[in-house]
Amino acid sequence: MGPKARALHTKFVERPDLTKLVESHFFPQPGGEKAFPTVSSFLLYGMAGSGKSQLAYSFFIKYAEKFWVNASSEESVEQDFQRIAKNAEPEHGAIDTVVDWLANQKLPWLLVLDNAHFKLDVRRYFPGEGCGSVLMTAQWRSEETSMAEEVKGFSQVQGLEFMKRITGRDEIKLSERAVVLDLIEKLDRIPLAIDIAGTYIRKKMISFQSYLDSNIWKDQRLSRVQKERRQHWVQPTRSLKRSR
Numbered sequence: 001m002g003p004k005a006r007a008l009h010t011k012f013v014e015r016p017d018l019t020k021l022v023e024s025h026f027f028p029q030p031g032g033e034k035a036f037p038t039v040s041s042f043l044l045y046g047m048a049g050s051g052k053s054q055l056a057y058s059f060f061i062k063y064a065e066k067f068w069v070n071a072s073s074e075e076s077v078e079q080d081f082q083r084i085a086k087n088a089e090p091e092h093g094a095i096d097t098v099v100d101w102l103a104n105q106k107l108p109w110l111l112v113l114d115n116a117h118f119k120l121d122v123r124r125y126f127p128g129e130g131c132g133s134v135l136m137t138a139q140w141r142s143e144e145t146s147m148a149e150e151v152k153g154f155s156q157v158q159g160l161e162f163m164k165r166i167t168g169r170d171e172i173k174l175s176e177r178a179v180v181l182d183l184i185e186k187l188d189r190i191p192l193a194i195d196i197a198g199t200y201i202r203k204k205m206i207s208f209q210s211y212l213d214s215n216i217w218k219d220q221r222l223s224r225v226q227k228e229r230r231q232h233w234v235q236p237t238r239s240l241k242r243s244r
Contacts, residue, residue: 008057011165011195013158018044018055018149025147026133039103039127041134045141046151049192052137055151056112059135065109067098069125071116071136077125095125103127110135116142153189156181162191166198179208186217193217 026040044052060066067084070076082094085101102109109132116122116138123144126134136145154162163180164172172180187193201211211217 008061009054009195011162012054012058013154013162013165013191014058015051015055015154015158018151019058021149022055022059022135039130039132039134041126041136041145041147043136043138043142043145043148044151045138045148047190048139049190050151050153051191052151053114054191056114056135056137060110060112063108063110065105065107065132066112067102067109068112068114071113071120071122071125071138073117074120077113077120081125099125099127102132103130105130105132108132113137115139118142154184154191154194156184156189159184159189159194162194163198166195167202176208179212183208183212183217186212 022042022044025042044055046052060068069080069084078094081098085094085097102111109130111125111132111134113122113125113134113136116136118138118140122136122142126144134145136142141148141150153159160172160177160180163184164170183197184194187197197211197217200216201208204211
């Protein structure tokens with residue numbers, strides 16, 4: 001069995017600027033057609049909690065042929081590639097088998113390398129050719145992909161919308177708007193930090209002002225990196241179908 005499935009955040013907020021950037025790189029031709037046989041690669045990088053994996057997953061669910069790999073270590077990569085290749089006949093090891101198989105596929109596919117460790121030689125996981133795309137997330141900037149973009153915090157509008165969804169409100173009152181914007185700015189507009197703050201406000205049934213005045217957000221802000229590292233936004237990898 002593959003890793004435990006984790007769905008897209010139920011309160012997920014679209015980030016169209018980043019979405020369009022990745023889509024235009026993967027499908028530069030009119031009509032969303034991919035130029036065979038070039039494999040496009042894109043890196044979403046940024047600090048922990050910025051929403052990189054969730055953005056990657058929003059692309060992941062759009063593909064029929066898709067493969068999710070936990071790239072936080074060589075061991076996790078090997079394990080996930082073995083799961084992908086479990087129905088194939090590995091002749092040169094799981095990684096080489098999967099890479100070669102992807103290079104020969106005729107339908108568009110997406111390979112996500114999530115949370116890539118800076119010491120990994122990620123290029124060995126990229127097929128040299130094919131009609132697919134590689135989307136990688138990491139906390140560091142790499143020159144290994146053909147394009148990269150830093151994932152920063154939400155815009156103010158996105159941050160307000162996310163806070164509204166997390167706290168379960170239909171709308172944020174006009175009288176609360178300035179306080180909420182102040183809180184979002186203090187949290188650097190980071191999605192995970194807003195998620196933690198909004199969840200606390202909802203569960204404790206307190207006002208935004210009370211939360212801001214309590215300075216609890218300072219401690220929760222410091223903990224967001226640890227929480228990001230404990231959570232695994234990983235989907236079960238699909239298996240290769242044995243050729244007939």
